[in-house]
Amino acid sequence: PNQRVLDYCAGAGGKSLAIAHRLKRTATPPSTTFDGPCPLVLHDVREESLHKAHARLSRAGVEDFECITPDRLSHPQQAKRMRRSFDWVICDVPCSNTGTLRKHPE
Numbered sequence: 001p002n003q004r005v006l007d008y009c010a011g012a013g014g015k016s017l018a019i020a021h022r023l024k025r026t027a028t029p030p031s032t033t034f035d036g037p038c039p040l041v042l043h044d045v046r047e048e049s050l051h052k053a054h055a056r057l058s059r060a061g062v063e064d065f066e067c068i069t070p071d072r073l074s075h076p077q078q079a080k081r082m083r084r085s086f087d088w089v090i091c092d093v094p095c096s097n098t099g100t101l102r103k104h105p106e
Contacts (some may be wrong), residue, residue: 002039003023003039003087003088004038004039004040004041004085004088005019005023005039005040005041005086005087005088005089005090006041006043006082006086006088006090007019007041007042007043007090008043008089008090008091009044009092009093009094010044010049010050010053010067011044011046011049011053011092012049012052012053012056013042013052013053013054013056013057015092016042016053016057016065017056017057017060017062019090020040020057020060020062020064020065021060023039023040023064038064038065038066039064040062040064040065041065041066041067041068041086042054042065042067042068043067043070044067044069045069045070050068051067054067
């Protein structure tokens with residue numbers, strides 16, 4: 001209950017949507033700013049992906065989430081607030097595609 005999750009490489013929000021469904025049962029009151037107890041924070045380097053994730057979660061009726069980009073993390077106060085403020089951090093980082101080297105060594 002009352003746990004906070006950071007989906008660090010959120011992409012278009014597929015995993016975030018599943019997480020939001022799980023958090024919905026124990027979510028704190030809605031908050032749209034990082035200062036509040038927002039239980040789900042999505043981060044990605046691609047702003048376009050975050051726009052898609054935002055639309056996807058909104059369509060699904062998820063209200064208590066926030067999308068952040070790396071530029072927000074570069075601000076010292078924001079970075080300080082982020083430290084040790086999550087119970088869970090999910091990092092599904094983009095694939096380096098090295099698994100295809102055996103099939104296509106060129």
